[in-house]
Amino acid sequence: MAEGQDEPVGESREEELVAARRAKADALRAAGVEPFPHSFEDVEAIASVLDTHEALENGEETESKHRVGGRLAARRGQGGAAFMDLVDRTGRIQLLVQSDHVGDEAFAAITDLDLGDLIGVDGTAIRTRRGELSLKVDAITLLAKSLRPPPDKHHGLKDVETRYRRRELDLIASEESRALFITRSKVISTIRRYLDDLGFIEVETPVLQPLYGGAAARPFTTHHNTLDKEFFLRIAPELYLKRLIVGGLERVYELGKDFRNEGISQKHNPEFTMLEWYEAYSDYMVIAGRLEEIVRECARAVAYEGEIDFESPWRRETLQESIHSRCGVDIVANRDRDSLAAAMKEKGLEVPETDTWAQLVDELLTKHVEPHLQQPTILFDYPKELSPFAKDHRSQDGLVERFEAYAGGMEISNAFTELNDPDEQRRRFEMQKADADAGDEEAQPYDESFIRALEQGMPPTGGIGIGIDRLVMLLTGSKTIREVVLFPAMRDEQ
RNA sequence: GGGCCGCUAGCUCAAUUGGCAGAGCAGGGGACUCUUAAUCCCAAGGUUGUAGGUUCGAUUCCUACGCGGCCCA
Numbered sequence A: 001m002a003e004g005q006d007e008p009v010g011e012s013r014e015e016e017l018v019a020a021r022r023a024k025a026d027a028l029r030a031a032g033v034e035p036f037p038h039s040f041e042d043v044e045a046i047a048s049v050l051d052t053h054e055a056l057e058n059g060e061e062t063e064s065k066h067r068v069g070g071r072l073a074a075r076r077g078q079g080g081a082a083f084m085d086l087v088d089r090t091g092r093i094q095l096l097v098q099s100d101h102v103g104d105e106a107f108a109a110i111t112d113l114d115l116g117d118l119i120g121v122d123g124t125a126i127r128t129r130r131g132e133l134s135l136k137v138d139a140i141t142l143l144a145k146s147l148r149p150p151p152d153k154h155h156g157l158k159d160v161e162t163r164y165r166r167r168e169l170d171l172i173a174s175e176e177s178r179a180l181f182i183t184r185s186k187v188i189s190t191i192r193r194y195l196d197d198l199g200f201i202e203v204e205t206p207v208l209q210p211l212y213g214g215a216a217a218r219p220f221t222t223h224h225n226t227l228d229k230e231f232f233l234r235i236a237p238e239l240y241l242k243r244l245i246v247g248g249l250e251r252v253y254e255l256g257k258d259f260r261n262e263g264i265s266q267k268h269n270p271e272f273t274m275l276e277w278y279e280a281y282s283d284y285m286v287i288a289g290r291l292e293e294i295v296r297e298c299a300r301a302v303a304y305e306g307e308i309d310f311e312s313p314w315r316r317e318t319l320q321e322s323i324h325s326r327c328g329v330d331i332v333a334n335r336d337r338d339s340l341a342a343a344m345k346e347k348g349l350e351v352p353e354t355d356t357w358a359q360l361v362d363e364l365l366t367k368h369v370e371p372h373l374q375q376p377t378i379l380f381d382y383p384k385e386l387s388p389f390a391k392d393h394r395s396q397d398g399l400v401e402r403f404e405a406y407a408g409g410m411e412i413s414n415a416f417t418e419l420n421d422p423d424e425q426r427r428r429f430e431m432q433k434a435d436a437d438a439g440d441e442e443a444q445p446y447d448e449s450f451i452r453a454l455e456q457g458m459p460p461t462g463g464i465g466i467g468i469d470r471l472v473m474l475l476t477g478s479k480t481i482r483e484v485v486l487f488p489a490m491r492d493e494q
Numbered sequence B: 001g002g003g004c005c006g007c008u009a010g011c012u013c014a015a016u017u018g019g020c021a022g023a024g025c026a027g028g029g030g031a032c033u034c035u036u037a038a039u040c041c042c043a044a045g046g047u048u049g050u051a052g053g054u055u056c057g058a059u060u061c062c063u064a065c066g067c068g069g070c071c072c073a
Helices: A013-030 A046-052 A104-111 A160-165 A167-173 A175-197 A238-246 A284-301 A319-327 A337-346 A357-372 A422-437 A448-456 A468-476
Strands: A061-078 A081-088 A091-098 A118-127 A133-144 A221-224 A229-233 A251-259 A271-280 A315-318 A377-383 A399-407 A410-417 A461-467
Touching: A046 A061, A046 A081, A046 A091, A046 A133, A061 A133, A081 A104, A091 A104, A091 A118, A104 A133, A160 A167, A167 A175, A175 A251, A175 A271, A175 A284, A175 A468, A238 A251, A238 A271, A238 A448, A238 A461, A271 A284, A271 A468, A284 A377, A284 A399, A284 A410, A284 A461, A284 A468, A315 A319, A319 A357, A319 A377, A337 A357, A357 A377, A410 A468, A422 A448, A461 A468
Parallel strands: A091 A133, A315 A377
Antiparallel strands: A061 A081, A061 A118, A081 A091, A118 A133, A221 A229, A251 A271, A271 A461, A377 A399, A399 A410, A410 A461
C-alpha cells in the first residue's frame, strides 16, 4: 500500500479502493506509461463497427481493423483469454484479448485495468462462436485512469438522489439515461431547424435584467458590483423579444434558461429551458398551427411511440367551454369574484376564501381541467385580467387572444396575439400595479422602456413560449422534470 | 406547509420478538484460451444518515434534525 504510518485510521472502504487504483496509476508512471495521455486520434464510434459487420457469421474472423475508445464496463477472465465490454456514447462492444496474440506482458497490463478506466482499442472485427460481434484486440492504450469505482456493472445506480446529484455516475451506468439526454438534444436541434427553415433568426437577450417581466412569477435577484445595482434573473425574455420585433427583425426566437423563484415540484425546476418565438404580421391562430407542427416534428425526430397522439390535429376548446363542460361553471357570465364563487359553491366546488376572481379561474383550470387534458389540447381566449400582454379579442368583450396548450395533464405552452397598442399596454400595467398593491407578488412591474418601444410601433405579431423540459418529459415518458434536467436543483447534501 | 415511506460495505440488497450486522457485484490473492450478470477457491471490507433517549443490550423501539421519494395542500 502506498500510504504511510501517519495515515489516519478508520479509512473508509471507498478510500481504500481509490488508493488501490491510484497505486496502479503510480506503478504505470514508474514503468514509463502515462496514465493520462493527451489524445487518441481517429477513433470510430462503436455503433459504426457494429453496423459495418452486422452480417458476419458466428465464428468468423476478419482482417478489418478498427480503432475505438470508451470506458471499460465489464470483464470476464478466462485464463489466457479475457473478454471485456467497452462502452462509448453510441453503444457497447465486446473485446477479446488473447495472451498468445497480444503477448504476455501486454496481456498482464490489460488484465490489470480497472472497471471504469477509459481506454483506446485497436483490433479486428470478429464474431464469436456464441454470436457476439467483438474486436479481437491488437493493442489497448490507457487513455485515463479512473480512480473511483463505477456503479454496479449489472444493477447500475438505483439511488435516485445519487443519480441527480452525481449525474456523471448515472450517465456512466445507464444507457437509458444517456439515451434520454440525447433525445433531449434532438428535440432542441429539431426546433432550431424548424424555425431556421422558416426564416426565424435566433437571438440572445439579457438574462440579467434591470426589471423582470413577461410572466407571472417571482424573480431571483442578484447584484452587480461595479454598477452597484440590483439585477433580476429573467423570468421570461418576452419583452426584449418584442422590442426586436419593433426593431424590424420580424421573426425571432430565443432558446434559453428562465429562472423563477418558486417551489420545486415534479413539473417545476427553478431554472428551466424556454423557447419563445415572435412572428410579425401573424396572430395566435397562426401560432397555434405552428405549435402543432413543431411538436409533431419533434415527436417524429425522436421516434416517439407513447400514448399521446401528436400526429392528429390537436383538440381545441375555449377556456370558457373547457371549464363549463367539466365544472358546470361559466367564468364569462360570472365576471366578478362573488358571483363566480357563488356559482362554484352551487356546484359543490371548494372556494378558497382569499382568492381573487382570477385566482378562482386558475383554481378551476388547474384542478378540474388540466389533469384531464392528456391528449394535446389548446384552450383559447383567456380573460383579460389574466393576460397583461395579450391583445383584446377581436370579437369577444373582456377576453384576449391567448391560448395555452396542454398535454399529459400539463401546461406546455402559452401564446398570444401580442398586445401592440402602447396606451392599452400602459393601462394593463396599471391594472397589474393595482394587483401588486393588493398583495399579488406575481404581478408585472411597470416597464417604461417596453412601453416606449411599443410607442415606436410594433406590427401585429403572434408570439409563444414553449416549456422545453416539459415537452421532453412528454416525449420521453418522464414523470418528473428532474429526469430530463441534467443537474436538477437540490438541497445541500449536508 | 402536512401525511406516509426510505437512508445498512464503493454499488445492489438482507438481517425473525430488541440479542455477535450478512450476501452478490466491485476491489485483493489464486485457477481457467469463446465468455457475456462467466465460473470455481481463499482472504479482506461496516461510526447501520446525524444527535439524543429507553434498555443489561438498539440496524430494530421513542424524539428531534438532515437528505431523498411518494401523496396531499
